[in-house]
Amino acid sequence: DTAVSQTPKYLVTQMGNDKSIKCEQNLGHDTMYWYKQDSKKFLKIMFSYNNKELIINETVPNRFSPKSPDKAHLNLHINSLELGDSAVYFCASSPLGTSPNEQYFGPGTRLTVT
Amino acid sequence: GNSVTQMEGPVTLSEEAFLTINCTYTATGYPSLFWYVQYPGEGLQLLLKATKADDKGSNKGFEATYRKETTSFHLEKGSVQVSDSAVYFCALIQAAGNKLTFGGGTRVLVKP
Numbered sequence: 001d002t003a004v005s006q007t008p009k010y011l012v013t014q015m016g017n018d019k020s021i022k023c024e025q026n027l028g029h030d031t032m033y034w035y036k037q038d039s040k041k042f043l044k045i046m047f048s049y050n051n052k053e054l055i056i057n058e059t060v061p062n063r064f065s066p067k068s069p070d071k072a073h074l075n076l077h078i079n080s081l082e083l084g085d086s087a088v089y090f091c092a093s094s095p096l097g098t099s100p101n102e103q104y105f106g107p108g109t110r111l112t113v114t
Numbered sequence: 115g116n117s118v119t120q121m122e123g124p125v126t127l128s129e130e131a132f133l134t135i136n137c138t139y140t141a142t143g144y145p146s147l148f149w150y151v152q153y154p155g156e157g158l159q160l161l162l163k164a165t166k167a168d169d170k171g172s173n174k175g176f177e178a179t180y181r182k183e184t185t186s187f188h189l190e191k192g193s194v195q196v197s198d199s200a201v202y203f204c205a206l207i208q209a210a211g212n213k214l215t216f217g218g219g220t221r222v223l224v225k226p
Contacts, residue, residue, distance in 0.1 A: 004157075031212060041201055041219040043158075048212060056213055090157055094212060101146075101212040105158040 003027070004106035006091050012112045013081055020077045021109045023091030030096035031055075032074035033103065034066060037088040049074050050096065078111075086113045116141040120204045120217035127194055127224050135189040135220045137178075137204035145206040147171075147180055147187040148214070152201045161189075161202070194224045 004025045013019050025032065033056075034046040048056035052068045063079045078085060091106040120137040127133060139145065149161040149171070162171030167182035178189045187204060204217040 033212075033214075035214075041152075041221070043203065043216040043219070045213055045215075050212075092158075101207050102148075102160060102163065103212075103214060104160075105150075107157040 004091055004093050004104050006089075006106040006109050008109060009107065010110050010112075012114065014114055015081055015083060017081050018077070018079045019081060019111070020075055021089055021091075021111070022073070022075045023106060024073050025091075025093040025104070025106075026072065027093055027104060028095070029093035029104070030071055031094045031101075032068065032071075033092040033094075034074065034076050035090040035092060035105075037090060037108070039087070043090070047074075047076075081111075081113045083113050086111055116145065116206060116208060116215045118204050118206055118215055118217035120202075120220050122218065123201075123221035125220060125222045127222070129196055129224055129226055130193045131224075133189070133191045133194045133198070133222065135202055135204075135222070137187045137189065137217055139185050139187065139204070139206050141185075141206055141208060141215075143209050144182075145208050147178070148205045148207070149176070149178055149187070149189050150203040150205060150216075152203065152219070154200070158203065194222075196224050196226055198222060199224045 031050045033048045047066045049068045088108045092103040094103045117140045146165045148163045150158040151161045162173040164171040164180035169180045
């Protein structure tokens, strides 16, 4: 199936650990994103990459580092996890040059930091 | 900066009732407007969109009209079903931009 996929779906870890979330899209899109959804369902963009190049970097702690090995993948690495990092993280992608910029979301990764 | 405000939930309705979720926005120029839906345990799906003033987006019985004069994009459905229970997000993208700005989401619960 063509889609945006994320792994893992659930991630439970302890404070201070380092973890990664992977995202892949096989839609042929050029732009990928990471969003964070907090416990109150509020969604906010974190990063955006266009063809492996960082184009949006919101005010996010530098413990969060996105990595794009190729334009189909955008992984999110988080160092020194804190309780406040507990959230659902959504990856999304969109084709370049379309208007409006319609984004396709993955199923989310629920991160719980204990 | 851009912002989107939508009514807080939860909104609880009976099946076949009329649903309205209010959404207003603040943005410069002419943003594109979206409604996304998040079913329990799932990711976001685009429900409908509108790109210019007076455009009406529609899908699955839902409708929303881009009102520039009131900076609004209210979502409506004439007869809801239990399967419409979800969280609905209003969002905008600035023209030529690619950063979605979301409202806070409105949880809708439809009871049989």
